[in-house]
Amino acid sequence: MRLFKKIPYLLKTYISAHIFRDALQFLLVSNKKITKVFPVEVHITEHCNLNCKGCSHFSSLADEEYLEPVDFERDCRRLSRLTNKFYAFKLLGGEPLLHPKITEFNDIARRHFPGIPIQIITNGTLLPKQPEEFWVNCHKNKIKILISQYPVKLNKDEIKKAAKKYNVGVEYIGNKNKNRMCKMPLDLSGNQNIEESYKNCIMSWGMCVTLRGGKIYACSTPAHIKFFNKCFDKNLGVSESDYVDIYKIDSKKEIIDFLCRPFPFCRYCRTKETDFGETWDISKKEITEWL
Numbered sequence: 001m002r003l004f005k006k007i008p009y010l011l012k013t014y015i016s017a018h019i020f021r022d023a024l025q026f027l028l029v030s031n032k033k034i035t036k037v038f039p040v041e042v043h044i045t046e047h048c049n050l051n052c053k054g055c056s057h058f059s060s061l062a063d064e065e066y067l068e069p070v071d072f073e074r075d076c077r078r079l080s081r082l083t084n085k086f087y088a089f090k091l092l093g094g095e096p097l098l099h100p101k102i103t104e105f106n107d108i109a110r111r112h113f114p115g116i117p118i119q120i121i122t123n124g125t126l127l128p129k130q131p132e133e134f135w136v137n138c139h140k141n142k143i144k145i146l147i148s149q150y151p152v153k154l155n156k157d158e159i160k161k162a163a164k165k166y167n168v169g170v171e172y173i174g175n176k177n178k179n180r181m182c183k184m185p186l187d188l189s190g191n192q193n194i195e196e197s198y199k200n201c202i203m204s205w206g207m208c209v210t211l212r213g214g215k216i217y218a219c220s221t222p223a224h225i226k227f228f229n230k231c232f233d234k235n236l237g238v239s240e241s242d243y244v245d246i247y248k249i250d251s252k253k254e255i256i257d258f259l260c261r262p263f264p265f266c267r268y269c270r271t272k273e274t275d276f277g278e279t280w281d282i283s284k285k286e287i288t289e290w291l
């Protein structure tokens with residue numbers, strides 16, 4: 001897909017003060033020349049309290065599942081030895097504010113990545129309920145909170161008050177229009193052309209690089225497909241060629257090399273049919289939401 005065709009999609013999904021940095025990242029990595037600026041995402045919870053239809057992270061299909069701080073720390077330690085230069089380190093899910101130990105994740109991330117912007121990406125609905133300890137910890141660790149907007153009620157006044165009181169950066173991203181969802185349909189047969197899928201994919205330029213269980217994935221789809229497979233009794237296969245194991249490589253270059261090329265799992269993605277105007281709704285857990 002040509003650059004000019006992608007810009008409206010970016011604007012639609014990512015209108016925020018971050019747009020200029022996002023655009024810069026996009027320009028740097030377009031043509032698949034991924035640089036050191038890519039962000040890394042980690043799910044600290046798999047489930048979510050919103051359960052959106054067709055969630056691209058499959059969180060509306062996930063059982064209640066929490067990442068253990070000890071496992072997170074092990075991966076952060078290893079990754080920081082390979083590189084500590086990222087565009088941002090993002091704690092998300094699922095809904096990360098469902099994790100009762102979220103402040104431990106903030107501490108660990110900041111300890112291992114002292115100079116990197118660390119962000120919590122949340123739907124914001126649980127923010128007004130956060131205790132003082134959460135806000136104090138975010139301030140101490142210089143954590144920025146990015147609120148992905150959905151067409152749901154949000155107590156923005158309460159959030160603003162707490163953010164001001166504890167001097168924590170809060171920013172709203174995306175828009176809350178009903179048709180704000182992005183759907184990239186899956187192909188259960190796995191018969192898509194890998195190169196074509198990758199070339200036409202908005203996620204293949206380093207926007208959703210995912211760290212999960214000691215492995216780096218180029219995007220959230222293979223990283224979390226197990227929830228789709230389990231829920232619908234499918235077997236969209238993830239092989240060793242679909243990720244890099246951070247314990248088996250010696251340099252960041254090997255991550256970059258991996259992120260710059262198509263990989264077998266792309267055969268499941270009908271990227272040309274991506275719809276950026278999908279209507280938001282609560283998931284009924286029907287397979288058609290992802291097809």
Ligand code: SF4
Nearest residue numbers: 048050051052055094
């Ligand atoms: S709020 Fe985000 S993570 Fe949660 S179900 Fe909706 S799209 Fe998925």
Ligand code: SF4
Nearest residue numbers: 197201204219266269
């Ligand atoms: S698996 Fe490949 S084609 Fe599918 S979303 Fe990820 S990068 Fe895009």
